Amino acid sequence: MNFIAHIRESDKQIQSVAEHLLGVKALAESIGEKIGVKHITGLAGMLHDMGKYTDEFKDYIIKAVENPGDAPKRGSVDHSTAGGRLLYQKFHTGSPSRGSWILAEVVGNAIISHHSYLHDFLNEDLESPYLKRVRDKPLKEYDKSMQQFFDEVISEQAFQQYVLRAIDELEAYLSPPSVENSESKLMFLSKFVFSALIDADRTNTRLFEENKQEETTPCRQALFHTYYERLMQKLHSYQEKEDAKTRINELRRELSDQCDKFAEKPSGIYTLSIPTGGGKTLASLRYALKHAIRENKKHIIYVVPFTTIIEQNAEEVRKILMDDAHILEHHSNVIDDMRDDDEAQDGMMNAQQKLKLAKDNWDSPIIFTTMVQFLNVFYARGSRYIRRLHNLCESVIIFDEVQKVPVSCVSLFNHALNFLKSYGHSSLILCTATQPALDFVERRLEISADSEMIQNVDQVIEAFKRVEIVDKATGETFDTDKLADFITEKMEEVQSILVVLNTKTVVKRLYRQIETLDIPLYHLSTSMCAAHRNRILEQVRGHLQREEKVVCISTQLIEAGVDVSFDCVIRSLAGLDSIAQAAGRCNRHGKKEIQQVYIIDHAEENLKHLQEIKVGKQLVQRMLIDLKKDPNQHGGNLLSVQAMEQYFRKFYTEFSSRSLLNYYIRGLEKDMTELLMANRNNSSYNLEYKNSKKESLPLFIVNSYRTAADHFQVIDDQTTAVLVPYGETGKEIIAQLNGDETIKNLSMLLRKAQQYTISLFAYEREQLSKNDGLVSLMDGKILALSESTYSEDYGLDVEMSMF
Structure with a gap:
């Protein structure tokens, strides 16, 4: 039989x-x-x-x-x-x-x-x-x-x-x-x-x-050799440009050379503290390719805090390496499989089964993804997430702007990196101008000795100085009207201004307030899909390159690694790392004299549910007061290495004192680290079991993997990824996913769809559902916005769905 x-x-x-x-x-x-x-x-x-x-x-x-x-x-x-x-x-x-x-x-x-x-x-x-x-x-x-x-x-x-x-x-x-x-x-x-x-x-x-015997995969070593040669050709071409001898470009070349040399060291956990504008994308790629060749790594993975950096960095790398097929951008999980139990459907090739079999396992040679997706691989429920875990091994993983690791996930992040270093044979690079003190916390990172890839970091930071911080937050506050007047006043002095605020609400309010100004004005937020944001950034860069008047108002998504350079930046008070990153969008290439970054206190921002920003803001307020009293405090400069070290130690101490670094689950009154990693003698559930049953549980492992996964979400509010009908391509993807596609076509569509997704908070999803603003695809496993709820100005516009 x-x-x-x-x-x-x-x-x-x-x-x-x-x-x-x-x-x-x-x-x-x-x-x-x-x-x-x-x-x-x-x-x-x-x-x-x-x-x-x-x-x-x-x-x-x-x-x-x-x-x-x-x-x-x-x-x-x-x-x-x-x-x-x-x-x-x-x-x-x-x-x-x-x-x-x-x-x-x-x-x-x-x-x-x-x-x-x-x-x-x-x-x-x-x-x-x-x-x-x-x-x-x-x-x-x-x-x-x-x-x-x-x-x-x-x-x-x-x-x-x-x-x-x-x-x-x-x-x-x-x-x-x-x-x-x-x-x-x-x-x-x-x-x-x-x-x-x-x-x-x-x-x-x-x-x-698909009636295939085996998977055809490219030889990683040959591919990485080719990539390295193409990258080096590109770097050599930079030396022939007119501005190759400027101090900034010479420094960038020195830092890139240091990364190349460092690639000869064994795999480990290292820091790459290149200042903003120091060329860290290409320098880290140079390290990654050479190290991957030497140590036979299978993947190079960039993990970034915001999807805007994915689009920019992936495009930059794609152009240099002259390859699209082997570079994956992974923004979010388009498919909802968090509560799947499809055992009873095994054997039936329906929509859910086709989605399950679609290739979505991070087997690409080069991958760009987000911190949310990285943490979800280890800790979130859903087989689609955990399927990718093994491909994080034997990799070079670059954490771009690593200071953005959510506070509640610091211990979980450190544990994941320790595993990848000790058992996964991966090399892990913490890449930022503002290094967090991840080895300072209780559940510390096993960071390598002599971990810094760049020599004389203090001197390098000083050499890259292009801005000065102007404190307009101590002793005064701004509302939208006052800020609009300040922007109008500054536009008399400069060509371009970037305004970075902490919430989408005030960003939208300010945009509406000054949209009557007779200058190009742009709005950016996570309510827009990647393709939409990319188009806006291209338009903004066009104005900047032509030295035309332009104002861009954005949430913090523009801060981390987005390659734009404004004459002036206005930043609402937040953590010191955010201020430093915002400053990196001002006079980025050092082509002008020292420019100004203004720190303001925006009275209309509601930070009730943004505890990390709120705590960071309070700490920076105190540091600004300190500097007013004594300009020599904190290294004499808000952006000094000393100031950054002091800030992060106080920042983590604040959250550690409230037991918030180990992902505290309020509903269970437990840390997630206990659910996942407590031993038999320390597990409260096991002790309760022994007291209740008067016997020991006949198991060596007593941990609660599914319960932990059920309660894990990187951000406080659970979000749902949805497709958006932006442009002809976005609409076409939605139409195709409404049909009967092959597994191969679904794999390609899901990859393409990454540029056309946004995340909905629970209240947004509820509002849209009430007003027919959502469309169900693939037997409900994928959701899309209706065309009436997506705006050219704001992206998702829940208000539009009400009319």
């Missing part, structure tokens, strides 16, 4: 269970080799669909394919528990044995979860969802499926040997080096194994569906 894993949609060909399990095992092993756990991941691959060795599943899949409109009920056929149960019964009974028990727990959890998300080993109700599945749940035909597995996939004796090799890998993984505790290591191992299984399973299924 031929047991069925999948039936191809196009020609109804069958993929047997044995073919699928062995195919997924091979792919999972190749992924596991990255961190030395090929038998652990291979074990998950070969067992994950063992439950398909049943007459019940065979009948189900045949009926589902023959009559998709009358598919069996959700959850009627459980095929993901059997593999986890086999591990539990054979290796997790009798006297506790650390190696075999932990292996069964880690791999078994991945197997039973591969259609949803990792289960809790112990949850707030003092129950073990993991044990309920692998130990307690009745399973039809279990003995039969186990026997078929040993007959068709691997003999029982060979299986025992395979498991012993996996246990050896586990013991090696749990040994030093790392400051991380065993529970932290096991959490990351669990997520890595889950990532490997999800990607291997979906890749094998997609290849079968």
Whole structure:
């Protein structure tokens, strides 16, 4: 009897269970080799669909394919528990044995979860969802499926040997080096194994569906060699320009050379403190390419705080490397799969299954993404996120403007980087002009000794000085009217002004206030999609290059790395890093004498829900008062290295005193680090369990992976990514996603759609839903804005949906 894993949609060909399990095992092993756990991941691959060795599943899949409109009920056929149960019964009974028990727990959890998300080993109700599945749940035909597995996939004796090799890998993984505790290591191992299984399973299924034997991937080493040569040609061409001998350009060249030399060091966690305007995008790319060649890395990944930098940096890199196909921009998750459990749909090629199989695993050689997406890979619920985790290993990862790591995520960020350094064989570069004190906090970053890539940072910063800070915040406040008058007054003296405010509301209000001015005026905010913002920035740059009058009013998204240079910048009070970054948009290339950056206190900004900006503002206010009293304080300059160090230490101390660096979950009154990494003796849930049940939980791991993921969101308000009908391309993408596309076309569309998405807050989504402002695509897995709710001036305009 031929047991069925999948039936191809196009020609109804069958993929047997044995073919699928062995195919997924091979792919999972190749992924596991990255961190030395090929038998652990291979074990998950070969067992994950063992439950398909049943007459019940065979009948189900045949009926589902023959009559998709009358598919069996959700959850009627459980095929993901059997593999986890086999591990539990054979290796997790009798006297506790650390190696075999932990292996069964880690791999078994991945197997039973591969259609949803990792289960809790112990949850707030003092129950073990993991044990309920692998130990307690009745399973039809279990003995039969186990026997078929040993007959068709691997003999029982060979299986025992395979498991012993996996246990050896586990013991090696749990040994030093790392400051991380065993529970932290096991959490990351669990997520890595889950990532490997999800990607291997979906890749094998997609290849079968597309009738391909294997994936064709470019040789990374050859590609990076070519890229490095093209980059060096470009850098040499800069030396032939008229302004090549200016002090700024000579400094940029020196810094770039230092990065090239530093690439010869071993992989580690390093800092790159190039001042704003110092050419850090190309300098860091030069390091990354040379280091990737020397250390055989598979990916170069740029992680940035705002999507505006993705667009600009990706375009700059694309032009220099003369390649588009191998450079991925990933702004947001267009597909909502946070609560998916698609086990009952396995075998039916509907819209949800096609989206699941679409290529979305960060396997590109060069990737640009955001800090939100990076953190979601490790900590958010949704198989689409965690599928990408293994591709963060064997990489060079550059965190551009790393000071923007959200305060609540500092500990989680540090843990992720420590894992990638110690086990993922990645090199991690903290790239910013304003280095945060990430090794100062309690759960510190394992930063390398002599970590700074640039020599004599203080002198370099002084050499790049192009602006002076003018304090107009101490002793006075501005409202929109006063600020509009100030802008009008300054436009008599300068050609261009950038105004950066803290909230979208005041940005929009100021824009409306001065739009009657007879000068080009532009508005930027995250309410606009990437393609829209990019077009506006191109227009702004055009005015700047022609030295025409222009005013741009923006939220903080323009600060971090956007290559624009204004004569004057007005910045609303915020953290010192934000002020320094805003200053970097003024006289950026040092072509003029020292220019002014004005710091104001805007009275109409509501920072109630923006605690990081609020605390940063208060600290800078005190520093400005200090400088008024004694100009020699804080290094004599608000932008000095000394001032920045003092600021970040006070900033993190403020949040640490409120226990907010470890991602505090108010509803549970717990830190996320406890849910994910507490050991048996410190876990409050485990202590409550022992007191309540009068016995110990028969598990080595007692952490709550799914509960933690359910409560994780990088920003305070949960957002939803939606497509926007901007321009002909945006409208065309939405129209195509409303049709019946192949998996290959969906993969291309989802990549293209990254430029045409924005994020909605919950209240915005609710308002739009009430007023028919949202369109549902792909069986509700993707949302798009209606054309009436998107404006050329403001992007998303919720008010428009009300009329």
